[in-house]
Amino acid sequence: MKSLKTACMAALLTAVLTLPLLGAHLVVNGLSTTLVVNLWPVGIAVLLVFVAQLLDLKARLGAITQALPTVSLSSASFSRHIRLWLAVVLVAALIFPFVASRGAVDVATYALTYVMLGLGLNIVVGFAGLLDLGYVAFYAVGAYSYALLSQYFGLSFWVCLPIGGLFAATFGILLGFPVLRLRGDYLAIVTLGFGEIIRLVLNNWDSLTHGPDGINGIARPTVFGLELNRRASPGGTTLHEFFGIPFDSLYAVIALYLIALLLVILTLFIINRLVRMPVGRAWEALREDEIACRSLGLNPTLIKLSAFALGACFAGLAGAFYASRLGTITPESFTFIESAVVLAIVVLGGMGSQIGVILAALLLTVLPELARSFSEYRMLIFGLVMVLMMIWRPQGLMPATRPRLELPTAEEAHQ
Amino acid sequence: MKSPLLTVSGLQMRFGGLLAVDGIEFQVNPGEIFAIIGPNGAGKTTVFNCVSGFYRPTAGEIRLDARAITGQPGHRIARAGIVRTFQNIRLFRTMTAVENLLVAQHAQLDTNWFSGLFMLPRFRRAERDALERAAYWLEKVGLREYANREAGNLAYGQQRRLEIARCMITQPRLLLLDEPAAGLNPQETHELDLLIRELRDQHDVAVLLIEHDMSLVMEISDRILVMEYGRPIGIGTPAEVRSNPRVIKAYLGEE
Numbered sequence: 001m002k003s004l005k006t007a008c009m010a011a012l013l014t015a016v017l018t019l020p021l022l023g024a025h026l027v028v029n030g031l032s033t034t035l036v037v038n039l040w041p042v043g044i045a046v047l048l049v050f051v052a053q054l055l056d057l058k059a060r061l062g063a064i065t066q067a068l069p070t071v072s073l074s075s076a077s078f079s080r081h082i083r084l085w086l087a088v089v090l091v092a093a094l095i096f097p098f099v100a101s102r103g104a105v106d107v108a109t110y111a112l113t114y115v116m117l118g119l120g121l122n123i124v125v126g127f128a129g130l131l132d133l134g135y136v137a138f139y140a141v142g143a144y145s146y147a148l149l150s151q152y153f154g155l156s157f158w159v160c161l162p163i164g165g166l167f168a169a170t171f172g173i174l175l176g177f178p179v180l181r182l183r184g185d186y187l188a189i190v191t192l193g194f195g196e197i198i199r200l201v202l203n204n205w206d207s208l209t210h211g212p213d214g215i216n217g218i219a220r221p222t223v224f225g226l227e228l229n230r231r232a233s234p235g236g237t238t239l240h241e242f243f244g245i246p247f248d249s250l251y252a253v254i255a256l257y258l259i260a261l262l263l264v265i266l267t268l269f270i271i272n273r274l275v276r277m278p279v280g281r282a283w284e285a286l287r288e289d290e291i292a293c294r295s296l297g298l299n300p301t302l303i304k305l306s307a308f309a310l311g312a313c314f315a316g317l318a319g320a321f322y323a324s325r326l327g328t329i330t331p332e333s334f335t336f337i338e339s340a341v342v343l344a345i346v347v348l349g350g351m352g353s354q355i356g357v358i359l360a361a362l363l364l365t366v367l368p369e370l371a372r373s374f375s376e377y378r379m380l381i382f383g384l385v386m387v388l389m390m391i392w393r394p395q396g397l398m399p400a401t402r403p404r405l406e407l408p409t410a411e412e413a414h415q
Numbered sequence: 416m417k418s419p420l421l422t423v424s425g426l427q428m429r430f431g432g433l434l435a436v437d438g439i440e441f442q443v444n445p446g447e448i449f450a451i452i453g454p455n456g457a458g459k460t461t462v463f464n465c466v467s468g469f470y471r472p473t474a475g476e477i478r479l480d481a482r483a484i485t486g487q488p489g490h491r492i493a494r495a496g497i498v499r500t501f502q503n504i505r506l507f508r509t510m511t512a513v514e515n516l517l518v519a520q521h522a523q524l525d526t527n528w529f530s531g532l533f534m535l536p537r538f539r540r541a542e543r544d545a546l547e548r549a550a551y552w553l554e555k556v557g558l559r560e561y562a563n564r565e566a567g568n569l570a571y572g573q574q575r576r577l578e579i580a581r582c583m584i585t586q587p588r589l590l591l592l593d594e595p596a597a598g599l600n601p602q603e604t605h606e607l608d609l610l611i612r613e614l615r616d617q618h619d620v621a622v623l624l625i626e627h628d629m630s631l632v633m634e635i636s637d638r639i640l641v642m643e644y645g646r647p648i649g650i651g652t653p654a655e656v657r658s659n660p661r662v663i664k665a666y667l668g669e670e
Contacts (some may be wrong), residue, residue: 130520270532277531277538278517278524285507292505295467296585297493297522407513407550407562 005055014049018042049403090343093261097254105257107327111365112260113318118345118361119267119354120314125343126352127275128307129287130180131188134195135342136363137175138168138312140334142319144202147329157324161317168316169309176308180301202331214250214330220252221259221324228252256325263321267314271354274310283307343384348389350396359397418480420445420621421466421497421589428461428473428645435461436645439475443589443621448611450624450632453642454665459625460502461645463593466623467499468492479589494522499583499591502625504574508567512558512570512577516549519581519605556610572603576610583614589621590614596628603627608635633657641665 022041027034086327097105117139118212124132142164144339149155149163179190202209209215220228226239239255240247274280282303286293290300345364364382389396419442426439436458443449451459464470466477468489477485484492507515524545530538553559556576561569566577575595582590592611597602608631614620626632632639633653641649641662649659656662 055662204618273532273534274528277528279528279531281510281514281518282521284510288507288509289505291469291489292501292507293506293518294469294489294521295493295499296581297490297498299490299517406511406544407553 003054003056006394007050010053011046015042015046018045080244090265093268094258097257102250102253105253107366107369109253109257109260110369111362112257112264113322113325114269114342114345114365115264115358115361116260116314116318116321117342118349118357119264119271120311120318121342122311122346122349122352122357123274123283123307123314124311125346126357127280127283128304129283130304130307131184132191132308132311133188133336133339133343134191134198135176135311135315136191136334136336136338137191137195137198138172138315139172139319139322139338140198140202140331141168141312142316143323144209144215144319145316146320146323147218149206150219151215151217154351157219157320161320164320165313168208168319169313172309172312173305176305177301180304180308185389190316192336195334195336199331199334202334209331212330212332214328214332215323216328218327218329220327221256221321223255228255260321260325263317267317268354279303279306297397343358344386348386348397353396356397419443420447420480421623422476422478423466424464424476424478426462426465426477427473428458428465428470429473432548436465436472436642436647439642439647441641441647441650443623443641445588445621446615446619447637448615448622448624448635450626450636450639451642452626452629452632452639453648456644457642458645459642460593462465462642463499463591463625466492467497467591490522493585493587496586496588497591498587498589500578500582500593500595502597504564504571504578506574506578506581509565510555510565512566512569513546513549513562514551515577515581516584517545520545520548521586522585523643542644548584552584554582555583555613557606572599575599575603575607579610579614583618583620587620589623592622592624592626594625594627596626596631604631607631611635 021044023037023039025036025038027036069087096108100108117135119412120138121132121135124135139228145164145167146157146160149160150157155163175191175194179187179194182190200330203212205211222228222236223239225237226242227233227236228239228251232238232241238247239251275283282293284296285298286300286303293300293303322333341364345360346357348364349358349360368382420558421443423442424440426436426437427434439458439462441449451462453459461470463503465472468484468487468491471486475485476483479492479495479497482495484495487495507518510518524541527538529535550559550562553562556579558569558573558577558580561573566574568575575598579592579595595611596607599607611622611624612635615622624632624636636653638650639653639656640647641656641659643665648661648665649656651659
């Protein structure tokens, strides 16, 4: 009887929720727009929910999913072949832009930017356990560093890239120094505020940043000093002129993709080394127990700052790249939703897990692009995925398995 | 007479209206095992927290050798050579035993990022030495075979010993043990007794100890400070303390 009552309630709720979404459509017919009401989809949805509730499908589904064997990619055989896998993935990633369509390469470049952002935030949230909701601020600092330096001083992308990273890291330290004594929720709120402050400053400092109009005509990166434009700037040489081939804008797309790939590989390399270094161990120890760390002579502030600055640095690099790829940036590119997406990438991937973060970044950037046709449901699906993840796999797609330093056991040592 | 390693004078700690510790005076000499005992709530752990830099005392002075360390932050004091264990063990529970010992060497290790990023020989050597030191201390506290086990999964007594090893690997001059025998069975307590003596004799460390297990305290301590309601009520050798009427009154109550 109780299940009948819940089923009726659920059906009613479904009707209320789906009526505007599924029941009514705006039909544009020439100049007149009419509202067409079609109740069939609503009826079907209500019926489905009613039956599902009545049969307690959720519990049954739960039983089924529990019975399914879990596929663990981090098994022993996987880690044994990890070098082989890495090589395969790398080769595939290198060949990809030359065989894929222009649109696909563009989306992939976009996705790689988010991979970088995800990996950077993973240091802060995943390794050091500091919840940073204003990560986009550092992305913005990197982007504007390059845009402004290029515009006012004509500095090239490759000079500005490290500068953008350094600027972002500096902002990370500036923000980190006063706020890192805060913990958990408080830290999250302050970083959230910081993200908004940076955006508002960019929006209102008209004389420097051109306010909401943003900065246009930011120079593209060069490839070994060769420009990727149709016409060379005074004193420059373009790629197609150098090789004596006709101009094709696809070259620029491919070059940008390869630069993004290079940056991601650099990020991965640095982070992989860091987690094996004393500072990586200190991050984890600090996440576990700050008081114990202090009692052993580790300076918590310094260690947190290093994580914060490093995460910010990678966001800065990604930002500089972003600015150079699009050629135009506005403060509106750096709203809170960007921070939320990057955080979602880290959480979805599994905090502290690098492969997981990469997968999640690709998933969250590529899928919406593929599913453009129902883009109005994007946020709905996004939310649904997050809720389902929290229920079934709160540890993320691929939970972190940190590289452990093993001490050979006594028997092994004697052999 | 050697000059004292640790000198605590006129120590006072006030939390709002509560005077938790007042008028505490004692010295710990190099190579000495010094115990602080007293009923629950006497302020023993508060003294520890002041000495190890977790609290900033409201009055009084703490000196390591001749240097005042009063009110310095905990990590600075730890680097100066005073490290502590905790009443409720504070290991890095999801890290393995050997990793716990590696983290503890952070202050001594080469933290140059450049040599680490490029795995220069200097970095590899430092890491290998750190692992060797960790192996040595694991062996010493009988945890060699549990090196790669997560610290949180070790048995209670093993966790206690790992925490002591984690302190010792920082090469302290003064080791602060907060109820090291709590929760240990008689056999384990006996092993702890031997371990503490060994640390003192072979590793040149003085020990400041809070303990409720009277047989352990009386057995290993060179001198004992007795506290009640935040104030000292007696100090001296175990024999002196045992015959001190105020101490007997505090422990056994008045006739």
